[in-house]
Amino acid sequence: MTTIGLVVFGLVSLLALMSLLPPLAARLRLPYSVLLAVVGFSLGAIVSLRPDLAIPSPLLHDVIDALASIEISSEAFILIFLPSLLFEVAIAIDVRRLIDDIAPVLTLAVVAVVICALTVGIALGLASPYGLVACLLLGSIVATTDPAAVVGIFREVGVPKRLTTLVEGESLLNDAAAIAIFALLLEMLLSGGEGSIGGTIAKFLVSFGGGALAGFLMGRAACALFPFLGGWPQAEITLTIALAYLSFVVPEHYFHVSGVVACVTAGLVLGSTGKTRMRAHTFEQMEGVWGQLAFWANSLIFLLAAMFVPRIMEGTSLKEIGFILLVYLATLIARFVTVFVLLPLLTRAGLMQRINNRIKTVIVWGGLRGAVSLALALAVIENGAVPSSTRDFIATSVTGFVLMTLFINGMTLRPLVGFFRLNRLNPVARGVRDRAKLMTLTDVAGELSNIAQNEGIDREVADAALSSLEARLAVARARSHRGVELMAEEMVKVGLTVAAAYEVERCFSLLGGRIVDRRIAEMLLREAQHVREAVRAAGRKGYVAAAERGLGFGPALRFALWLQRNLRVERPLADALADRFEFLMMQRQVLSGLVPFARDRLQPLIGEESAGEIIRLTARRIEAVEGSLLALKLQYPAYAAALQRQYLGRIARQRESAAYQALAANLVVSGEVERELKAELEKHWTGLDERCKLDPELSAIDLVARVPIFRDLDIKRQQAIAHLLTPLLVLPDSPIVRRGDKGDAMYFIASGAVRVAVEPNGGSGVELGSGDFFGELALLTGHPRNADVRALGYCKLLALKARDFDRLLSHDAGLKARIEQVARERLNLG
Numbered sequence: 105m106t107t108i109g110l111v112v113f114g115l116v117s118l119l120a121l122m123s124l125l126p127p128l129a130a131r132l133r134l135p136y137s138v139l140l141a142v143v144g145f146s147l148g149a150i151v152s153l154r155p156d157l158a159i160p161s162p163l164l165h166d167v168i169d170a171l172a173s174i175e176i177s178s179e180a181f182i183l184i185f186l187p188s189l190l191f192e193v194a195i196a197i198d199v200r201r202l203i204d205d206i207a208p209v210l211t212l213a214v215v216a217v218v219i220c221a222l223t224v225g226i227a228l229g230l231a232s233p234y235g236l237v238a239c240l241l242l243g244s245i246v247a248t249t250d251p252a253a254v255v256g257i258f259r260e261v262g263v264p265k266r267l268t269t270l271v272e273g274e275s276l277l278n279d280a281a282a283i284a285i286f287a288l289l290l291e292m293l294l295s296g297g298e299g300s301i302g303g304t305i306a307k308f309l310v311s312f313g314g315g316a317l318a319g320f321l322m323g324r325a326a327c328a329l330f331p332f333l334g335g336w337p338q339a340e341i342t343l344t345i346a347l348a349y350l351s352f353v354v355p356e357h358y359f360h361v362s363g364v365v366a367c368v369t370a371g372l373v374l375g376s377t378g379k380t381r382m383r384a385h386t387f388e389q390m391e392g393v394w395g396q397l398a399f400w401a402n403s404l405i406f407l408l409a410a411m412f413v414p415r416i417m418e419g420t421s422l423k424e425i426g427f428i429l430l431v432y433l434a435t436l437i438a439r440f441v442t443v444f445v446l447l448p449l450l451t452r453a454g455l456m457q458r459i460n461n462r463i464k465t466v467i468v469w470g471g472l473r474g475a476v477s478l479a480l481a482l483a484v485i486e487n488g489a490v491p492s493s494t495r496d497f498i499a500t501s502v503t504g505f506v507l508m509t510l511f512i513n514g515m516t517l518r519p520l521v522g523f524f525r526l527n528r529l530n531p532v533a534r535g536v537r538d539r540a541k542l543m544t545l546t547d548v549a550g551e552l553s554n555i556a557q558n559e560g561i562d563r564e565v566a567d568a569a570l571s572s573l574e575a576r577l578a579v580a581r582a583r584s585h586r587g588v589e590l591m592a593e594e595m596v597k598v599g600l601t602v603a604a605a606y607e608v609e610r611c612f613s614l615l616g617g618r619i620v621d622r623r624i625a626e627m628l629l630r631e632a633q634h635v636r637e638a639v640r641a642a643g644r645k646g647y648v649a650a651a652e653r654g655l656g657f658g659p660a661l662r663f664a665l666w667l668q669r670n671l672r673v674e675r676p677l678a679d680a681l682a683d684r685f686e687f688l689m690m691q692r693q694v695l696s697g698l699v700p701f702a703r704d705r706l707q708p709l710i711g712e713e714s715a716g717e718i719i720r721l722t723a724r725r726i727e728a729v730e731g732s733l734l735a736l737k738l739q740y741p742a743y744a745a746a747l748q749r750q751y752l753g754r755i756a757r758q759r760e761s762a763a764y765q766a767l768a769a770n771l772v773v774s775g776e777v778e779r780e781l782k783a784e785l786e787k788h789w790t791g792l793d794e795r796c797k798l799d800p801e802l803s804a805i806d807l808v809a810r811v812p813i814f815r816d817l818d819i820k821r822q823q824a825i826a827h828l829l830t831p832l833l834v835l836p837d838s839p840i841v842r843r844g845d846k847g848d849a850m851y852f853i854a855s856g857a858v859r860v861a862v863e864p865n866g867g868s869g870v871e872l873g874s875g876d877f878f879g880e881l882a883l884l885t886g887h888p889r890n891a892d893v894r895a896l897g898y899c900k901l902l903a904l905k906a907r908d909f910d911r912l913l914s915h916d917a918g919l920k921a922r923i924e925q926v927a928r929e930r931l932n933l934g
């Protein structure tokens with residue numbers, strides 16, 4: 105066989121072996137990585153003993169030869185395997201949660217790596233003759249924790265999701281930080297230990313920050329490309345693979361910033377933004393592909409590294425075993441300090457939730473090291489530029505240490521969790537479990553008796569089957585009543601969490617059906633995710649507060665208003681209003697689906713009372729959304745109608761398309777006919793996805809013509825007046841004039857309504873509407889404003905500045921008289 109032939113043969117033999125390992129690990133109840141290490145170690149031993157072994161089968165002989173021929177260079181290890189490993193974790197992470205907790209995650213990631221590298225580096229530096237830089241390098245290699253074991257257990261145990269994200273995010277970013285530090289230290293080691301501490305820190309920050317920026321930009325660029333690849337899942341998934349590897353290579357090679365950080369950041373961007381840019385099933389498919397790639401990378405790194413172990417460990421001296429033990433001890437102490445000192449400090453600073461000591465202990469003990477540490481160690485072993493004694497030292501210490509964490513911590517983690525009783529469901533989860541069981545068994549019993557009846561199954565047989573079900577049902581019924589009512593508040597929280605998750609789902613399904621375009625879908629998703637987080641953090645209270653906040657006016661709209669008012673730039677305002685309009689309309693659509701969901705799906709699980717509460721809360725939310733929508737509609741009825749038309753069109757398109765798809769799926773029509781029908785459908789609805797343009801209707805001359813006191817003036821005069829007036833839009837419930845302020849302008853209401861709070865404290869005040877004006881008193885009398893004026897809904901106003909007031913009135917005696925008369929009446933009233 106040729107060399108390449110042998111390598112391929114060796115690799116596929118490994119793949120064949122790998123395919124058997126996950127089920128075997130499950131059967132042996134061993135962590136997968138532990139089994140990999142054992143198998144790899146055994147293979148390594150066989151390969152190195154090969155000449156002395158009598159291998160009966162020539163095929164087996166060749167396989168072992170082939171395995172021996174696999175030599176992967178240090179660069180290949182890093183370049184081939186690391187991007188897959190890191191990118192896969194990054195796309196799966198919940199970025200919103202990560203961003204919410206970015207302070208503790210980053211602190212933990214970076215500070216924990218530094219603590220670990222320093223503890224290990226200094227301890228070994230004192231005990232060994234290899235110099236501080238080499239020891240620190242070793243410290244950075246063993247600082248990368250592998251979260252798989254802890255996260256796996258957390259998922260089973262059901263600790264708060266936030267904690268899982270914290271551990272996962274920490275480990276992802278600490279890989280990035282450790283590798284960035286590793287690269288710097290390696291460079292330092294190779295250059296003979298030059299460079300100041302300050303310089304190294306600055307380099308690290310530039311490398312880390314630059315990498316993050318590069319990864320962000322590349323991730324965004326890839327997401328922007330997806331729409332152009334629409335409908336070709338293979339092309340889209342290929343682009344994600346290119347993104348992972350390009351973001352790893354390009355920033356490092358061309359811009360000299362951290363490729364690892366860039367790769368992780370690009371993965372985070374893709375995981376969060378890509379979901380709305382790709383079709384739903386393409387995203388799932390992509391996750392599958394990445395899961396597969398990461399599985400290969402992880403398994404191969406472990407197997408290949410473990411195969412090295414017999415060679416590395418051959419002739420390990422007592423002293424070297426001492427070093428391994430020292431590394432183990434030092435990392436344990438470093439992790440203990442991080443978790444028991446640093447985390448409480450973060451909690452005290454209000455940056456993260458409190459974690460109980462049992463979970464903290466699990467996090468400390470669960471600091472297994474895995475594929476990344478091994479890959480980095482291999483990178484050093486293979487690096488000819490590093491002195492050979494240092495190479496051996498690093499190789500033995502890291503490998504021995506990784507094996508220790510796997511065998512000692514990995515094998516005892518689960519018993520530890522059991523010992524702390526962390527694997528028990530909490531009472532609320534138990535309540536939900538019991539009710540889920542009750543609901544399901546009831547359905548199954550009903551269905552079973554129907555089937556038995558319809559299909560003529562013997563009575564005795566059916567009765568026997570039913571009675572065994574009945575027995576389980578009786579137990580479930582008894583359990584499901586126990587204590588659940590006591591936890592109504594908790595049940596409402598559970599229900600709200602599920603409802604919020606359903607809300608997110610509905611946003612995706614609206615996007616999938618092209619009922620809503622991507623921009624609005626992203627707004628809806630952001631809102632739904634906020635609500636979900638708020639429920640997690642603060643239950644019902646959090647839900648109500650988040651829902652209210654969601655209806656507030658965001659900074660984008662406020663900035664757009666400012667631009668219109670001060671620079672007369674109208675476009676951003678038109679866009680922001682259009683977005684809000686569509687967002688509200690679609691949000692009502694999303695929420696309206698929650699009521700039947702709570703009634704039909706949640707009620708059996710959380711009880712009538714709690715489901716009723718959720719329906720009430722949802723109804724209140726719908727009411728608030730409708731109120732906001734109505735306010736906009738009053739001001740822009742034509743736009744509302746255009747949006748509704750578009751909405752109905754999109755629904756029609758989606759239903760029609762789904763119907764064709766169903767016909768094809770049921771084999772009633774062929775794929776060809778389906779494509780033809782769909783093409784015709786698309787043609788019919790061309791233009792449906794174009795954005796409806798909103799006219800903010802803020803032209804001064806148009807508004808002047810609508811104000812009664814200007815209406816009868818001739819057009820020339822109207823134009824002159826329009827010149828002096830600034831049109832502006834005011835948001836509902838925002839203040840326009842404040843009592844006690846100096847008067848700088850008066851206002852004519854072109855449309856909308858305001859409330860004048862005449863009495864300082866209380867009183868319902870006076871309402872003014874289209875055609876009325878206010879703010880004239882301060883200009884006429886020179887006194888401060890004598891009342892507060894607030895917008896009731898959206899108002900279009902024409903502002904007349906104080907300096908233009910006299911100019912306008914001096915030209916028009918009738919206008920002057922009218923304003924003065926109204927002012928006199930108001931003063932008399934006051």
Ligand code: CMP
Nearest residue numbers: 870878879880881882889890891930933
């Ligand atoms: P100014 O004092 O500049 O600011 C507050 C404004 O509220 C005031 O001008 C009037 O335009 C308006 N205002 C005050 N009192 C009344 C009232 N009784 N009825 C209607 N508008 C009023």
